[in-house]
Amino acid sequence: MTTREQREEALREAGHNTFLLHSDDVYIDLLTDSGTSAMSDRQWAGMMLGDEAYAGSRNFYHLEAAIQQHYGYKHVIPTHQGRGAENLISRILIKPGDIVPGNMYFTTTKLHQELAGGTFADIIVDEAHDAYSSFPFKGNVDLGKLQALIDAHGPERIPYVSIATTVNMAGGQPISLQNLKDLRALTAKHGIRLIHDMTRVAENAYMIKLLEEGQGERTVADIVLEICSLTDGATMSAKKDALVNIGGFLATNEWDVYEEARNQVVIYEGLHTYGGLAGRDMEAMAIGIAESVGEDHIRARVGQVFYLGRKLQEAGIPIVQPIGTHGIFLDAKAFLPHLAQTDFPAQALAAELYLDSGVRAMERGIVSAGRDKDTGENCLPELELVRLTIPRRVYTQAHMDVVAESVIRVHDRRESITGLRMVYEPKYLRFFQAQFEKP
């Protein structure tokens, strides 16, 4: 626990960037749900069964079998985390000048596509950019937008369509099974691959079960398998759904892609049977994958996020609708209408929340969006959000109550909150390390 004076000092030292705070100075850490899960007793037991052989570790074969069983992909390359897999798939499939359509950008994914010479194209439905649309499947693809891209560039310039389950930057919003099937039919017609960014696939499957017609009686595990079966390969940060603190993988049904990935993974990550992971971490991942598709787990997980979201809604706090599966996204534009987007309202709101209670949140707005790679201008995303991300199995309902109280308190005195000025800006992924000052 810290005092307000201590937090003021810590925030100043961190340049008003919550990424630069020391974990010790944080009371409730909602920066990310990535790598912050509590592992189960079974996973910890698995940690003790680590086979740390450099080549052919038993844990690798267990992981491979778990991925084949629960996700259905044929070939598996472990990586130290999700971005390691994104790096590989981008280098293998994208040629300079290619277009990579996707259901909204994600920071690291887009960067890897650009570094490989590609250009990201957003094909998400328009509702995703409207914080208050109550459309249940805001992660859906607008097939018309994709068709237009295919007509304009030709299918040969589109190495794959990248599909995220769920869509993080839209507020943790799911894609429907029907939309995915329609997308599959369209891309198959043009011989375009679907690559699945599957970091929260179980959460997406749960939303399909809850909201999509005819899906209510199915198990989450079954829906997960069907989602995967509609795609050709996947990148996974296992630090989310799969309940581990470190790890990820690249999966593919194509032998050629697998073979090339196996050659390249050695350069970036490690040999293809450990990919830069300790054996014990592959074991924890294999067990975590099985746990992540369990009905009781996923109901409690998403239920906790909804609990916090509803509390805030009842208090009249502007949040992205409908409530996403891994966090609550505060609408900073509506929260702080007196600030221009170039005053970094989401960054300012995250800082203010930390000052109030020691709750750490993350900016997902103009700072995260970065600059246009051609013009060098700030990208101005429709959504200027603060993400309160809930780690899995870590915090209790009482913790959620504290968070709600703090957000409401900050909201009560919102008119006194001023904007920020950026005083340090790094070259890539600036949100991680940028520093700000109060003017």
Add this chain to the structure above:
Amino acid sequence: MEFRTIIEPFRIKSVEPIGLSTEAQRVQLLKEAHYNPFLLRSADVIIDLMTDSGTSAMSAHQWAGIMEGDEAYAGSRSWVRMERAVQELTGMPHVLPTHQGRAAERIVYGHLGGPGKVFISNTHFDTTRANIEFSGATAIDIPIPEGQDTALDHPFKGNMDVGELDRLLKLHQGKVGAVILTVTNNSGGGQPVSLANAEGVSAICKRHGAVLMLDCCRIAENSWFVKHREDGMEQLSYRAIAQRMFALADGAVMSAKKDAFANIGGFLAFKDAALAEACTNLLIITEGFTTYGGLAGRDMEAIAIGLEEVFDPHYLNYRIRSTAFLGDQLHKLGVPLMRPIGGHAVYIDAKKLYPHIPPDQYPGQALVSELFRLGGIRSVEIGSVMFGTYAADGSLQPSRMELVRLAIPRRVYTQSHIEYVAEAFEGIMAGREGVKGMRIVKEPQFLRHFTAHFEPLT
């Protein structure tokens, strides 16, 4: 009483069972793995001497650290602890965590390298060379000439040829990416580098304005040799010797999977803030945020603790003496070895063991297969499979040496395991004349030894 026997300065709290196989099973397993030890399953290996990297047994203290891991994405306590441990050891203020050593290499050598650039080392290791060549730069090895003669006894065979360094730095003025001093020198036989040699290298680098990077993944083992072999060093602690060496370099790259007893992890450390900042930009793209670099918090705890433990004199004495024990056993059997024995491994001279097998039939790979067939022992070739290149006409340009490495994992095996390995060599010596060479059936463009397929020649 003075004891001849060097006991392991630890006892075993938790055991990992070994599955035993028959020779007939191993013949089949070898075939299925295309005679490449990297494609064997760990469960089928009896004694795994493939590498000392990431295979260490952690201490009870490290496992306690594992339970204390702070998994916060940003600003983790465990990171603060690791950062301090690295700063105190290296004296370098800027530290970047990475998921393992090759990621650290790729970042710094990718930044300093590129087409037209030249890197100079006592010997580049396989992943180091691959990272440099992948960036379009050239890697030049300049070990001292004594390092090339496997039978010659010399206390510091890992040394760099300083005269040649001076000449190359003049020749390639303005095009030098970095000079890399690897301690101990892995590819050259796990041989130590003297402090005097490091001082000479550092002075020449300074004169030419070249960046000196210390590849320090086995620096504690190197310090043992310096203390016991170099004049005037007896009074210094192992840690103090390491710190003197760090003081000579501009930066350090470490795979913590060796001397830090970690199963995963590595880091970069720099004196210069600008170089650190440039590397930080690359770190975030492929590794992770600056305060975790692709590692779980718990692994950063284990690294911080391991960096302390490794300088324990009882441990280092046991470590170096037990590696020598295997070498001495094999020497008595007449097995041609790299002499004197290095810190982490025993290197067999396969060219001398199998004089009837030419380099383009990979005598080292043949020995690796034989060792697995006879004893279920996994080793690795460090010769023309790992370092060979093809000339324009398709003929093999062989490596200078055809070695097989028996790397000893730290704190994992006991003396009886090592005696079993020596016994397997009795069989190797008895059957040496009948062994045939190998041919490569399939290979990738880079780092072919990891995934290539082989076939025995008939």
